[in-house]
Amino acid sequence: MRVALAGLGDIGLGAHLPALRRHPSVRLVRLVDPDAGRREAAAAQGIPVGADVDPGEVDGVVLATPPWVTPELVVRYARAGLFVLAEKPVATSVEAAGVYGQLSAEERGRVQVGLTYRHDPALQQLATWISDGTLGTPVLVRAHIYDEPYDPADVEHADRIIATLAHGTPVVHEGAHLFDWLSHLLGGQPESVDDAWSRMTRPGLPAANLTGARLSYPGGHQALVEFGWLTSALPRCELTFLGDRGLATLDGFTFELRLRTAAEDREIRFPGDRMTRCFDLQVQRFVDLYDGACKAGVPSLDDGIAALRTAQLVAGRAL
Ligand SMILES: NC(=O)c1ccc[n+]([C@@H]2O[C@H](COP(=O)([O-])OP(=O)(O)OC[C@H]3O[C@@H](n4cnc5c(N)ncnc54)[C@H](O)[C@@H]3O)[C@@H](O)[C@H]2O)c1
The missing domain is CATH 3.30.360.10 (Dihydrodipicolinate Reductase; domain 2)
Structure with missing residues (x-):
């Protein structure tokens, strides 16, 4: 599964990146952040960095982004046909989560929410x-x-x-x-x-x-x-x-x-330790979703909104 990690902050670099690297079926093809300083800090990881995700080069995207930007990104990438693992909370308000109404049932089904410790x-x-x-x-x-x-x-x-x-x-x-x-x-x-x-x-x-x-x-x-x-x-x-x-x-x-x-x-x-255990299980679920072993995101977008x-x-x- 070709994956881009978007959001190179604390949890992106500290937990998602190592968990994605540990999974044998995941190939991290790009690290993405609009902040040049964050991109510079991540350059040492040896993975190409960029300011934006190119949906043509990946199967899925992990969004380790703040909840005030996450909804728009989920909608953009799910509509582009990607599998999306999006950090919690799924928005900062139920009203802001209204944008998810733009997704079809199929697009919604490709979204998994980073309620990591549920696993x-x-x-x-x-x-x-x-x-x-x-x-x-x-x-x-x-x-x-x-x-x-x-x-x-x-x-x-x-x-x-x-x-x-x-x-x-x-x-x-x-x-x-x-x-x-x-x-x-x-x-x-x-x-x-x-x-x-x-x-x-x-x-x-x-x-x-x-x-x-x-x-x-x-x-x-x-x-x-x-x-x-x-x-x-x-x-x-x-x-x-x-x-x-x-x-x-x-x-x-x-x-x-x-x-x-x-x-x-x-x-x-x-x-x-709890973090390693749960982030690894979370990536496995994401790969299962891509492979079709899982028919919907677990936890789902509906779980995140609830x-x-x-x-x-x-x-x-x-x-
Ligand atoms: N699942 C968990 O256990 C867990 C733990 C900690 C944080 N979180 C969640 O993860 C999210 C990020 O938290 P953090 O502490 O890493 O924040 P952070 O501020 O350290 O990192 C966020 C990064 O996202 C980047 N960003 C902003 N807009 C972007 C865009 N359009 N595209 C790509 N990147 C963009 C920022 O530049 C920044 O580098 C929050 O929603 C937080 O609640 C989850």
């Missing part, structure tokens, strides 16, 4: 514990998604996260992952957002950097979710799933799992 075996294990009654049902989920600490000495990181915050609170960006996991684990989209809040920890930020909500899912499951960025220190990033029979804990960074019930207390670690819709409901309720 992790830890999530499949959690889904089993929830559906087979190991934890008891319903469950109460507590999700504390805290990331991106503020370090004034790391100007590039602080500038990048503050620029992202200008396009929505952390729920829009991190919620893309979390709400995808929860709908996958709890049997569907939330039935309601029951409550929400947000706070700004210091003046001058473009949006609230802490936010949270309470949501109801089918089957009586409930979720208490919190997201936070840009404080000097952060609480633990962790998800717990509590039912009458047991408690499962998922480390938000490593995806190590712990299950505690009356009968057992055990920890499960899957091989390798997670965005929930995030937007929370953000609106928290105002």
